[in-house]
Amino acid sequence: xxxxxxxxxxxxxxxxxxxxxxxxxxxxGLLALEQGTxxxxxxxxxxxxxxxxxxGAGAFGLDALVRFAHVxxxxxxxxxxxxxxxxxxxxxxxxxxxxxxxxxxxxxxxxADPVEEARSAALVAELEALTYGAAAPVSAxxxxxxxxxxxxxxxxxxxxxxxxxxxxxxxxxxxxxxxxLPAEAPPVGESAGWRIRVRxxxxxYASANETGLLLRELSRLxxxxxSLDAENLPTLDALDPEEGYLAWTVEMGAEVSEADIRDxxxxxxxxxxxxxxxxxxxxxxxxxxxxxxxxxxxxxxxxLARATEAAPVAAPEPVPAPVVAAVDAAAAAxxxxxxxxxxxxxxxxxxxxxxxxxxxxxxxxxxxxxxxLDRVDRLIxxxxxxxxxxxxxxxxxxxxxxxxxSGVLSGLEDLELLTREIQDSVMAIRAQPVKSVFQRMxxxxxxxxxxxxxxxxxxxSGEDTEVDKTVVERLAEPITHMLRNAIDHGLESPEARLAxxxxxxxxxxxxxxxxxxxxxxxxxxxxxxxxxERVRAKAVDRGLIAAxxxxxxxxxxxxxxxxxxxxxxxISDISGRGVGMDVVKxxxxxxxxxxxxxxxxxxGSTFTLSLPLTLAVLDGMVVTAAEQTLVAPLSTIVESxxxxxxxxxxxxxxxxxxxxxxxxxPLIDVAYSMGFRPTPMAPxxxxxxxxxxxxxxxxxxxxDAIQGQRQVVIKSLETNYxxxxxxxxxxxxGDGRVxxxxxxxxxxxxxxxxxxxxxxxxxxxxxxx
Amino acid sequence: MTDQNQASIARExxxxxxxxxxxxxxxxxxxxxxxWTPATPLPRAPTFMKGVxxxxxxxxxxxxxxxxxxxxxxxxxxxxxxxxxxxxxxxVGLLVDAVSDIIQxxxxxxxxxxxxxxxxxxxxxxxxxxxxxxxxxxxxxxHILPEVEAEAx
Numbered sequence: 019x020x021x022x023x024x025x026x027x028x029x030x031x032x033x034x035x036x037x038x039x040x041x042x043x044x045x046x047g048l049l050a051l052e053q054g055t056x057x058x059x060x061x062x063x064x065x066x067x068x069x070x071x072x073x074g075a076g077a078f079g080l081d082a083l084v085r086f087a088h089v090x091x092x093x094x095x096x097x098x099x100x101x102x103x104x105x106x107x108x109x110x111x112x113x114x115x116x117x118x119x120x121x122x123x124x125x126x127x128x129x130a131d132p133v134e135e136a137r138s139a140a141l142v143a144e145l146e147a148l149t150y151g152a153a154a155p156v157s158a159x160x161x162x163x164x165x166x167x168x169x170x171x172x173x174x175x176x177x178x179x180x181x182x183x184x185x186x187x188x189x190x191x192x193x194x195x196x197x198x199l200p201a202e203a204p205p206v207g208e209s210a211g212w213r214i215r216v217r218x219x220x221x222x223y224a225s226a227n228e229t230g231l232l233l234r235e236l237s238r239l240x241x242x243x244x245s246l247d248a249e250n251l252p253t254l255d256a257l258d259p260e261e262g263y264l265a266w267t268v269e270m271g272a273e274v275s276e277a278d279i280r281d282x283x284x285x286x287x288x289x290x291x292x293x294x295x296x297x298x299x300x301x302x303x304x305x306x307x308x309x310x311x312x313x314x315x316x317x318x319x320x321x322l323a324r325a326t327e328a329a330p331v332a333a334p335e336p337v338p339a340p341v342v343a344a345v346d347a348a349a350a351a352x353x354x355x356x357x358x359x360x361x362x363x364x365x366x367x368x369x370x371x372x373x374x375x376x377x378x379x380x381x382x383x384x385x386x387x388x389x390x391l392d393r394v395d396r397l398i399x400x401x402x403x404x405x406x407x408x409x410x411x412x413x414x415x416x417x418x419x420x421x422x423x424s425g426v427l428s429g430l431e432d433l434e435l436l437t438r439e440i441q442d443s444v445m446a447i448r449a450q451p452v453k454s455v456f457q458r459m460x461x462x463x464x465x466x467x468x469x470x471x472x473x474x475x476x477x478x479s480g481e482d483t484e485v486d487k488t489v490v491e492r493l494a495e496p497i498t499h500m501l502r503n504a505i506d507h508g509l510e511s512p513e514a515r516l517a518x519x520x521x522x523x524x525x526x527x528x529x530x531x532x533x534x535x536x537x538x539x540x541x542x543x544x545x546x547x548x549x550x551e552r553v554r555a556k557a558v559d560r561g562l563i564a565a566x567x568x569x570x571x572x573x574x575x576x577x578x579x580x581x582x583x584x585x586x587x588x589i590s591d592i593s594g595r596g597v598g599m600d601v602v603k604x605x606x607x608x609x610x611x612x613x614x615x616x617x618x619x620x621x622g623s624t625f626t627l628s629l630p631l632t633l634a635v636l637d638g639m640v641v642t643a644a645e646q647t648l649v650a651p652l653s654t655i656v657e658s659x660x661x662x663x664x665x666x667x668x669x670x671x672x673x674x675x676x677x678x679x680x681x682x683x684p685l686i687d688v689a690y691s692m693g694f695r696p697t698p699m700a701p702x703x704x705x706x707x708x709x710x711x712x713x714x715x716x717x718x719x720x721x722d723a724i725q726g727q728r729q730v731v732i733k734s735l736e737t738n739y740x741x742x743x744x745x746x747x748x749x750x751x752g753d754g755r756v757x758x759x760x761x762x763x764x765x766x767x768x769x770x771x772x773x774x775x776x777x778x779x780x781x782x783x784x785x786x787x
Numbered sequence: 788m789t790d791q792n793q794a795s796i797a798r799e800x801x802x803x804x805x806x807x808x809x810x811x812x813x814x815x816x817x818x819x820x821x822x823w824t825p826a827t828p829l830p831r832a833p834t835f836m837k838g839v840x841x842x843x844x845x846x847x848x849x850x851x852x853x854x855x856x857x858x859x860x861x862x863x864x865x866x867x868x869x870x871x872x873x874x875x876x877x878x879v880g881l882l883v884d885a886v887s888d889i890i891q892x893x894x895x896x897x898x899x900x901x902x903x904x905x906x907x908x909x910x911x912x913x914x915x916x917x918x919x920x921x922x923x924x925x926x927x928x929x930h931i932l933p934e935v936e937a938e939a940x
Contacts, residue, residue, distance in 0.1 A: 403844055646828065692830030738877045739839065739848040739932070742829055748839060748846045756827040756839045756846055 033074045037123045040067040044116050045457045052109045061104065062238075064112075065094040069231075071119065073285045076226040080126040082133070084226065087122075089142050090115050093149040102148065111144050117461050211272045214279060215293045217247075217265035220258070222289035229266060235282040236268055243269040265291075272296070391487075394447055398634060401437075401444045402731040405635075408437045409728065409752035438729070445486060445632050452530045452537075453481040455494045459501055459528060466505045473512055473523040474505055480530035485537045486632035492609055493539065493629070496602045500541045500625050501526065503599070508545035508623055518620065520544065527624075536653065537631055542624035548617040550574045556583070575615050575623075579603045607763070609633065610651070610746065636732050638759060639707065640725040640751070644689035644699075647757045648721070649730055649749060654762040656708040656716065658724060661685070661701040674701060676718045678708055686765060687720045692744060709762045717766045732759065744768060802888040802923060803870065805853040805861075809923045810883075811890060816872045816928055820886055823867040833933055834860060837882055842871065849880040850931055856911060874928045881931070890918060897925060 047064035050056035072087035093112070096102040118141050124130035214236070218229055236242050247265040257263075270279070276294060283292055412430050420426055456478050467474040485493075509515075509524035516522050527542040550571060557563045557577045569577075577583065579599045606613045611629035630636070630653070638649035639658075665677045666685060675682040685706060687698045699720065706718040730749035733756075735742055746761035800811040826838030826849045835854035839846050849869065854860045861867060861882060869880040897914040913927040 399844070406844075694828065694830065733844070733846045735839070735846055738846060738879060739829075742832070744830055748827075750841045750844065750846075754841055755825065756841050758827065758829070 030078055033078060034123070034127050036074065037071055040071050041116065041120050041123065042454055042457055043067045044119070045113075045460065046453070048109060048113050048116055049457070049460060051104060052106075052113065056104075058098075061094070061098045065091065065098050068094055068119070070285075071123070072226065075126065077285075078126075080122075082138075083119075083122045083126050086119060086133075086138055086142065088226075089145050089149075090119060093145045096149055108148055111141075111148060113460075113464065115141050115145055117464070120461075211296070212268075212270040212274060212276070212279060213293075213295050214268040214270065215265065215291070216268070216283070217291040218262040218286070219289050219291075220261040222286050223262060224260070225286075225289065227286045227289070229264070232282055232286065233266065233268065236270065236279065239278050239282070240271045240274045245269075262290075389447075394444075398444055398448070401441050402634065405437055405441060405729065405731055406750050406752070406754075408433055410754060411752075413752035441635065441729075445634065446484075448487045448632075449484040450487050450490045451482045451484050452490060452493065452539075455490060455497060456481045456528060456530070458494060459497060462498055462501055463505065463526065466502055470506055471511070472505060472509050474509065475523050475525050476501075476528060477525055478528045483530040483532060483537060485530075485629070486634065488633045489537070489609060489629055489631070492605070496605050496627065497528070497539065497541065499602050500599075501528065504541055504543040504545070504623070504625075508543035510546050514546075518546075532631075533628070536628050539627040539629070540624055541627075542622060544622040547619040547621055547623055548575050548578070548615070550619070553577050575617050578615070579613070610636075634732060636730055636747075636749075636759065638728060638730045638749070640728050640730075640757070641705075641707070641721040642723045642725060643692075643721045644694040645722075646689065646694055647725070647751060647755070648688065649728075649757050649759045650707060650709070650719065650762060651746070651759065652727065654709045654711070656710050658705055658707045659718075661704070661706050661718075661720070663702050666701045674698075676701070676706060678716065678718060681716075683708065683716045683718050684766070685718045685720055688760070688765060689722070691765065691768065709766070711763045711766050715766065719760075719762070719765065730757075730759070797891055797893050800890045800892055800925070801870070801886060802890050803868070803883040803886045805856070805884050806859055808858065809887065809921055810852075810926050811923050812870075812872065812926045812928055814889065816874070818871045818873055818878065821869050821871065823863045823865060823869060823882070826863075836933070837863065840869075840880065842878065842880070845878065847871065847878055847880045848932070849882055851882045852931075853883075855931060857907060872928055874931060877932070879928075879932060890923070892916065900924075 044064055044067040047056060047060045047067070050060050051064070068087055068091045072084055072091055075083040075087060090112075093102065093108075097104050097108065102108070118133060118138055121130060121133045122138070125132045216229070216232065218227075233242070233244055237244075245267045247267060248263070250265070251257075251263045279294055280287075283290070286292075412434065415426055415430055459478070460476055463474055463476040504526050505524070509526070510518065510520075512522035515524060525544045527540065529540045529542075531538050531540075554563075554569070554574055554577070557574075557580065558565045560580075560583070562577060562580050562583070563569065579602075583600065603613050606627055606629070609629055610633065611627055613628075614626050615623060616626070617623035636649070637652040639652055639655055641648050641650060659678070661676055666674050667677075667682065668674050674685040674687075676685040685701060687695075687701075687704075689695045690698045699722070701720055704720045704722050705724050706720050707724070708716055708718050710716050730751075733748045733750060735745060735748050742758075744761055744764045745758045746764075747759045748756050749759055751757045799814040801814045801817050802809055802811040804810075824840050826840045828838040829836055829848075832838070835851045837849040837851050839848050841847070851861050851863075861884070863882060866885075868883055868886055870883060870886065871878055871880050873879075897916045899914055900909050900912050901915075910930050911926055912924045914925045915922055916925065917923070
C-alpha cells in the first residue's frame, strides 16, 4: 500500500519472487530425474536454479543460504560433469536438500524461523559425502583455504575444480611478463560472430562469481575460442591478492543470440568490464591476425602446468573445458592461417565448420514478461464492465424493436463475439498451470510418509492443466488436506499391505484435467478404501444418523464430509485434528466447486474435485421468479421442462415432486422458498429447471420464466455485506441492476426436510447458529 | 475510526431526516449521496435490508435506517436519498428521507442519550444535542449492519 518501499527491499522482493520460480524449476527437475525422464539438460537446469539462488543470496548477504546453496551446487556440478552418478539415493538426497533450501529461503525472507542448524548440517554432511565420497574429510584439510569451517573446501580434493569462487579469487603467484606475452591476446579466426571481452573486477570474485564458470556457460551456448589477456598482471610485489587483473576474449559463432550471451553475464555485468560486439566488423583483419598470432610465444598448456606447479591454488581459469578450448585454439590457429592465405574469401570458411557444431542452446523458454497482478486485475475489471455494457446495449437494442436483419443487430452480434474473445484472452493471462501446487505436494508426501512410516509414491499427471490464478492459490489447502488424509488414513502400513498382497509401497495419484469447462482434480490412493462399517458406527455414535437409518454405500461414504467427522482411530499429528473433510468440502464449495468420493474396499478411494476455471465469470441461466431476476449456474442445470398438472404430485399433501425421467424429484418453488412470494405458485404456470447437486441428487427448481443463457461477471456479496444462504454471489445485468446468483446446493438442502440427510443437518446447524 | 469522535474537538456532521426526526453522522464516514434506484431484494433478509444495488460495478447493500431504528418502514420513492457510508471498511447505502444540513459541533454540546431510551435505541444513538431548538440524534454507524456470523474478516 505504501508508496515508499525501500528500493533495496524492492529488489530483494524480486529476488524472492525469482526464488519461488527457481525452487519450482529445481523441484520439477529433480522429480524428472527421480522418474528417470530427466536428461543432461535437466541436470543443467537444476544446477542453474541453485546457482542463481546462491548468486542472488550472495548479493543480499544471506550467508546461511549461500553456504547451503554452495554445498548443494557443488554436488550438482559433480553430477553435471558426470563425475558422480545421478542414482536414486542421490536424487532423494537432492530432493531433501531442495526442501531445506526452500526453508532457508523462507527463513531469509522472514516467513519462517531460521532452519535448525542440525538439520541443515546433517544434509550438508550428506551432500558432501556424496560429493567427495569417502575422501570428504580430507578436503577440509586444504591448507589455508578454509574460511568457514562449516563448508569443507573442495579445491584440495579436486585441484581443477571450478568451485573456488566461495573464497574469492586467489591470483596465481607467478610472473607472466617473463613469458613474453603478446600485447594482445590473439583473436582467433571467426568473422561474423561475437567477440566478448570480459575483464572481471576484484569484487566480482568477492561476490562468489568466477570467470571459469562464465566461460563454461558460454561454451554451452556454442563453440567458443577463449584467449587470456594477462597484460595488466603486475609483478608479484605490486600484486593485490584481492584484485582481478586478467581479462578474457571469447570468440563465438553468430548463431548464438546476444541475449543468451548477456544472460550468462547477468549476475556479474556490474562487476566487470564487459563488451560484446560482432566480430564481423573486423573480419578482414581477422584473416590477417591469425597469421601473426598463430605462433604466439605462449604455450598455454605449459603455462598452466607451471601455474599449477607454482601455486597450490588453481588459477582462476582452471575449468577444464575452456582451457582445453583455448589450448586447442592456439594450436589450431596455425592451421587456418596456413590453409587460408590463398583464400580470398575473407572469413568463416575453415572456422565455420567448428562453429556450426552448435551446442544445443538451453531449451528455449517461451518469451514472457512479468506484469504486476494489479494491472491484470484492473484489465479484468474493465473487461467485466465491458461485458456488462455490451449486454446492456444488446438489451436496449432488443427493446427498441429493430428488425432482426438490421445492420445494428449483426454488428452487435460481432461485438458480442469480440467481447467474449477479449474476455477469454484476459482470463488466459491469469491462467496458471496447477504445477506450482502439485510440486509443493511432493514435499508434503515425503514428510508425511516419513512421519507415518508408510512408503508412498506420488504419481502426478496433468500438471500443465491451466486454471485461473485465484483458483490455483486456493487449491493448495484442500489438496494438502486430502493428500494427508490419503496417506494417513487411506494407505495401510507396509506390513498390512504386504499381507493384503499389495506392494509395500503405496501409490497416491494426483491428477488434474479439464472436463466440460471445469477443472477436475483427482486424488486417489490404492489403500484399504473406506471402512463403511466403521464410518457408519461412528456416525451413529456422533448422532449424525439414526442407528437404524438405511443408507446406500454412497451415502455412507459421503458421511465423511459431515462436520466434525474423523475416522482415524488414533488422532495423529498429521491429520485428524478434529477438522475433517467437512472443512475441505466447505472450502471447495466456496470456490463454486464440488467434491465427491468413490471407494472400493481393499482397492482404495478416489476423491474428485470439480472446480470452475475462473472465479470471475460464470455461464448462467437467467430466470425470473416473482418479478425478480435470478441467475442459475449453467453447470448445475441438467434440463428444463414445462410441468403439466399431471406431472406434479404431493407427498403427504404438501411437498411437491415432479416426474423426471421415470423418477420423482423434489420440486422447489424458488421464489417461495426465498420469501419473494407469500404462497407457492401453481407449478403448471411456470418452468421447471432440473438441477443436479454436487452429491449427485437431482431436484427441480420452479421459476416463472426463463430469460436466456448469459455469461455473467461474478460480484461478491461479502465485500460489502455478508454471505446469504441460498445465494452464491451477485452479478450486474444489462439493465444495470443487481441479480443474485443462486447457490443451487444450498437451495436444495434448505428445501429438504429429511433429518437423516447430512446437508439438511448442516443447514439446520447453520440456521441455529 | 470508532473512537475518533471523542478525540476531536470540533467536527462536521451531516444531518438527515427520517420522518419528522433529525439525525446526524460523522461527515467523514459518508462517501457520496445519491438518489434512490430500485434495489434487488435479498432472500430471508431482515425487513430493514432493502436489498442491493449496483454502485459502479460494486454490490452495495441498502439499509432502511428508519426501519433499522424501529421508526417506520419507507416505501422508497425517487425523493428518497441514499447516503453511501463506509462502515468498518464496507460500503453501505443508508436510505433516508432527505439530507438536511452540515453541522459543526463540539463534543461538549453533545448530551449522552437519556436513560428513558430503550436498549435498542441506545445501540445506535450515541448522544443528542440541540440545534436551533431542534433535537438531533448523533448516530453510531458501527452496528447498522445485521451481525455478521462469526466471520471476523
